[in-house]
Amino acid sequence: MHSSVVQRAAAAVTAIQPYQPGKPISELARELGLSDIIKLASNENPLGPSPRAMAAMRAVEPELALYPDGNGFALKQALSRYLGVEMAQITLGNGSNDVLVLLAEAFLTPEAHAVYSQYAFAVYPLAVQATGAQASCVPAAADLGHDLEAMAAAVRPGTRLVFVANPNNPTGNFIDRARLRAFAEAIPEHVLLVVDEAYQEYLPPEERWSALEWLADFPNLVVTRTFSKAYGLAGLRVGYAVSHPEVADLLNRIRQPFNVNALALAAAKAALEDEAFLQQAYAVNQTGMGILREKLEAMGLAYTPSKGNFLLVDLEQVAMPVYDALLRKGVIVRPVGNYGLPNHLRVSIGTPDEMQYFCTVFEQVLNAS
Numbered sequence: 264m265h266s267s268v269v270q271r272a273a274a275a276v277t278a279i280q281p282y283q284p285g286k287p288i289s290e291l292a293r294e295l296g297l298s299d300i301i302k303l304a305s306n307e308n309p310l311g312p313s314p315r316a317m318a319a320m321r322a323v324e325p326e327l328a329l330y331p332d333g334n335g336f337a338l339k340q341a342l343s344r345y346l347g348v349e350m351a352q353i354t355l356g357n358g359s360n361d362v363l364v365l366l367a368e369a370f371l372t373p374e375a376h377a378v379y380s381q382y383a384f385a386v387y388p389l390a391v392q393a394t395g396a397q398a399s400c401v402p403a404a405a406d407l408g409h410d411l412e413a414m415a416a417a418v419r420p421g422t423r424l425v426f427v428a429n430p431n432n433p434t435g436n437f438i439d440r441a442r443l444r445a446f447a448e449a450i451p452e453h454v455l456l457v458v459d460e461a462y463q464e465y466l467p468p469e470e471r472w473s474a475l476e477w478l479a480d481f482p483n484l485v486v487t488r489t490f491s492k493a494y495g496l497a498g499l500r501v502g503y504a505v506s507h508p509e510v511a512d513l514l515n516r517i518r519q520p521f522n523v524n525a526l527a528l529a530a531a532k533a534a535l536e537d538e539a540f541l542q543q544a545y546a547v548n549q550t551g552m553g554i555l556r557e558k559l560e561a562m563g564l565a566y567t568p569s570k571g572n573f574l575l576v577d578l579e580q581v582a583m584p585v586y587d588a589l590l591r592k593g594v595i596v597r598p599v600g601n602y603g604l605p606n607h608l609r610v611s612i613g614t615p616d617e618m619q620y621f622c623t624v625f626e627q628v629l630n631a632s
Contacts, residue, residue: 433609
């Protein structure tokens with residue numbers, strides 16, 4: 264393509280550094296000729312989809328030549344019952360990533376401003392930057408989590424969006440109810456507070472509260488969630504936002520037609536209704552998390568306590584050589600230098616067998632370095 268065409272692209276877009284996904288198993292197999300590979304890089308559910316979700320997808324197969332329900336009625340109805348919200352408050356997305364981008368497109372302009380935390384989900388700055396809006400990346404707290412007081416202070420008259428991930432990715436920090444409530448009260452009414460609850464289902468039952476409880480109190484609150492993590496549907500890409508109906512109406516005006524495919528709609532509805540599978544996914548995560556924490560503590564390595572399905576490990580050395588050595592042994596984890604954490608690796612929680620194998624290989628790699 265002639266360079267003059269690219270030079271005329273939007274400056275905000277040409278400056279974007281693309282999102283870096285976890286390395287796919289197929290790519291590593293091609294590169295190194297490996298057949299035994301475990302992927303602990305993308306916070307996926309090692310159990311895969313629930314049996315009920317798989318059955319729901321098979322039932323839809325005869326209809327795959329037809330467009331899906333563009334309004335996602337059946338899934339919205341199930342979410343409405345499950346969450347105790349009105350269907351008019353729900354916006355479906357091609358993963359929660361999609362609704363985060365929709366929020367930026369709907370509310371940000373080059374004259375507007377957004378706020379997010381250092382070490383928060385990489386999609387927040389990408390979504391903001393694509394609109395040409397200004398942004399404040401607020402330095403993290405000492406525990407690598409959100410400094411809510413500093414984030415509230417960063418809000419200004421032109422601010423339109425504030426992003427908070429709870430639990431946070433890639434650090435795993437969780438903000439307690441009282442602190443987040445106080446933060447919501449400090450955010451002006453003209454600013455949308457977006458609370459990203461992608462890892463909500465991994466919270467211990469005694470801590471499993473949600474900002475959804477406050478929707479009636481804060482018309483400027485948006486809560487986003489996904490079926491990619493605990494529900495095991497990452498490959499289908501389906502998520503959603505819950506907000507005031509007027510906000511949802513705006514998002515649905517710019518949402519792409521048929522942005523959630525027929526398989527995803529059916530699988531997500533079935534997964535939502537499979538509570539036994541969700542409990543199993545939580546239990547497997549707790550077991551795997553325990554195995555990994557015990558090994559890290561025995562090795563004297565620090566990690567950030569996590570309420571998600573991953574741990575952020577501080578190697579106290581540049582992490583890329585360790586990452587590369589793990590790849591050569593068929594283990595994919597996630598380097599997070601793109602988050603400004605070059606000495607850390609994020610390790611997703613797999614099955615107990617996968618975690619035992621990882622611990623063995625990880626110790627071998629570190630001892631050899």
